[in-house]
Amino acid sequence: MHNEKLQDVGEFGLIRRIQRQVGGGDHLVLGIGDDCSIQRQDNSWELLTSTDLLIEGVHFNRQWISMEELGRKSAAVNISDIAAMGGRPKSLFLGVACPGDIPVDELESFSRGFVAETNAYDAVLAGGDTCRSLGPLMISVTVQGEVESGRAIRRDGAEVGDAIYVSGTLGDSALALQQLLAGKQPNRYLLARHNTPTARVALGRRLVQEQLASSMLDVSDGILSDLGHILEASGVGAEIELARLPLSDEFRAALQQDGSLLDLALAGGEDYELLLTSPLKNLSEKTLSSVDLTRIGTICSQPGLQVKNQDGSLYRCSRGGFDHFG
Amino acid sequence: MHNEKLQDVGEFGLIRRIQRQVGGGDHLVLGIGDDCSIQRQDNSWELLTSTDLLIEGVHFNRQWISMEELGRKSAAVNISDIAAMGGRPKSLFLGVACPGDIPVDELESFSRGFVAETNAYDAVLAGGDTCRSLGPLMISVTVQGEVESGRAIRRDGAEVGDAIYVSGTLGDSALALQQLLAGKQPNRYLLARHNTPTARVALGRRLVQEQLASSMLDVSDGILSDLGHILEASGVGAEIELARLPLSDEFRAALQQDGSLLDLALAGGEDYELLLTSPLKNLSEKTLSSVDLTRIGTICSQPGLQVKNQDGSLYRCSRGGFDHFG
Numbered sequence: 001m002h003n004e005k006l007q008d009v010g011e012f013g014l015i016r017r018i019q020r021q022v023g024g025g026d027h028l029v030l031g032i033g034d035d036c037s038i039q040r041q042d043n044s045w046e047l048l049t050s051t052d053l054l055i056e057g058v059h060f061n062r063q064w065i066s067m068e069e070l071g072r073k074s075a076a077v078n079i080s081d082i083a084a085m086g087g088r089p090k091s092l093f094l095g096v097a098c099p100g101d102i103p104v105d106e107l108e109s110f111s112r113g114f115v116a117e118t119n120a121y122d123a124v125l126a127g128g129d130t131c132r133s134l135g136p137l138m139i140s141v142t143v144q145g146e147v148e149s150g151r152a153i154r155r156d157g158a159e160v161g162d163a164i165y166v167s168g169t170l171g172d173s174a175l176a177l178q179q180l181l182a183g184k185q186p187n188r189y190l191l192a193r194h195n196t197p198t199a200r201v202a203l204g205r206r207l208v209q210e211q212l213a214s215s216m217l218d219v220s221d222g223i224l225s226d227l228g229h230i231l232e233a234s235g236v237g238a239e240i241e242l243a244r245l246p247l248s249d250e251f252r253a254a255l256q257q258d259g260s261l262l263d264l265a266l267a268g269g270e271d272y273e274l275l276l277t278s279p280l281k282n283l284s285e286k287t288l289s290s291v292d293l294t295r296i297g298t299i300c301s302q303p304g305l306q307v308k309n310q311d312g313s314l315y316r317c318s319r320g321g322f323d324h325f326g
Numbered sequence: 327m328h329n330e331k332l333q334d335v336g337e338f339g340l341i342r343r344i345q346r347q348v349g350g351g352d353h354l355v356l357g358i359g360d361d362c363s364i365q366r367q368d369n370s371w372e373l374l375t376s377t378d379l380l381i382e383g384v385h386f387n388r389q390w391i392s393m394e395e396l397g398r399k400s401a402a403v404n405i406s407d408i409a410a411m412g413g414r415p416k417s418l419f420l421g422v423a424c425p426g427d428i429p430v431d432e433l434e435s436f437s438r439g440f441v442a443e444t445n446a447y448d449a450v451l452a453g454g455d456t457c458r459s460l461g462p463l464m465i466s467v468t469v470q471g472e473v474e475s476g477r478a479i480r481r482d483g484a485e486v487g488d489a490i491y492v493s494g495t496l497g498d499s500a501l502a503l504q505q506l507l508a509g510k511q512p513n514r515y516l517l518a519r520h521n522t523p524t525a526r527v528a529l530g531r532r533l534v535q536e537q538l539a540s541s542m543l544d545v546s547d548g549i550l551s552d553l554g555h556i557l558e559a560s561g562v563g564a565e566i567e568l569a570r571l572p573l574s575d576e577f578r579a580a581l582q583q584d585g586s587l588l589d590l591a592l593a594g595g596e597d598y599e600l601l602l603t604s605p606l607k608n609l610s611e612k613t614l615s616s617v618d619l620t621r622i623g624t625i626c627s628q629p630g631l632q633v634k635n636q637d638g639s640l641y642r643c644s645r646g647g648f649d650h651f652g
Contacts, residue, residue: 005429006424011456018434018437018451021438022450025417025452028452032454037419043368047470049419051420053421058459090353091354091365100332104343107332107340111347112347115344115348123351124354125358126354127357127358127362128344130337130341135459140377140468142375144375
């Protein structure tokens, strides 16, 4: 169709069209469509790779985040894709297209934050590219990691009856962003959740080593949208119990003022928590993780995703998942 | 120093500052500063990785290149970094930040070109990221390849007495760009050299397999600048003979009209030919390559890079190498 616009097709529609053009390769275990691609490496390990773009005015606003924090976030959100398959990150590659008005010491703050965050996950900055931008600041990050052969936790393994878990708390980052957009200053906790998220690498590793999860991804677009990817890839449906969503004290306090904020926990985005399914009903005891795991629902055979109120009635979220072309 | 600007420090100055912040890793054979990073993979092979940015208004102008050609070029210039170390490309990762005014069929043309070019080198598109751009079209590409362990041809191996070779012809791409900038239509050959360059993968492989080269890189910023990188990394100097520069018939025809164009062959950029050093004086006979190799000079102990006229006098190039922040 001629003159079809991006917003008509959507981010995932475009990705599907590109997928159709692409063939496979013998070395490629898994290509486009999961958190990372998987490639054969040697007998024991597979290579995981993921690439992310962070564009000024789309993903961040320099008014609201320091360059050092932006460096940290750029590394963490990319490493989160390795965590989402249960791998360990090894090497990061950084591309920066930079407007001429950013002073060099600011760029050094950015790379200092990027390197510090990378090293905190036992990975290294191994290469990159820099150039001038006539428009916004644009950052591209590629991460390589590794996972025991055949053990990567993909999106397509959820089975009927599996419990659905999510790590940490939901909605904090989206609430901070909403406050910033409204001209309010979020409190320290919420702002940190937005500007310096944590990749759940240790939890992902534990889930792989103990083979505890049947499917997993990281929550970047909100659990409604992201759980949708698991359901689609696995050919199943799900029920989520609204009362079980893990919320921080800070988020609950805001929710008491405005009940509609609950939708930020469902469809806000940028949580970078792990969302996973498991045949086990007591997973939290098994993972010994420093971050909480909360059971929020169940995989079922009926297609679609239902969010249930405590009385069993259906909850209707006012927001869709985040689509970059929406 | 506060408020130092990018153009004061330059692209390579910024990279050096970032390099100082970065530590190494056990798995990392070679980090920032060559065409690719090198990582241990298994006993026989090492993993090569390189990342490139292509920014509208900086690296390309959509008036002068079709989206399909842009897709081909985006893959080829990145694969050229694998060729520059003698590796074979395996997997590419593509990030596209896209302005809303580009129709979907144009984006599909772009990805069709990218996939076709990738497959032409026996590699696959293995992953990516797409998002909206409020500014220009921005493309990031990361390529992974492999090379026999310990055999990658780096920048730091040139030795005094080595001959200097370059593949193909120089200056064609820069001449096409200069004509486009002046509002003239380049002929078909020159335009193709600018819009759809070829990565010299087969030649690079042959040089590795026969262990024929002591140092190598691909010419992206012009041979003066790029040979400078080899000299700096290897701690040597070089003499180039101007009369030996390989020039196409099309370039020679333009040169007859305007002698100053010769500087485009020295410092124009975007040739994507291989520039290499070798102890062998008859390398062309050994490589059996479909692309010509021309001997253009000699590595010497005296520091610096001298370009000599046929009468032995020094030639002075009016252009420096290309610096993205210059």
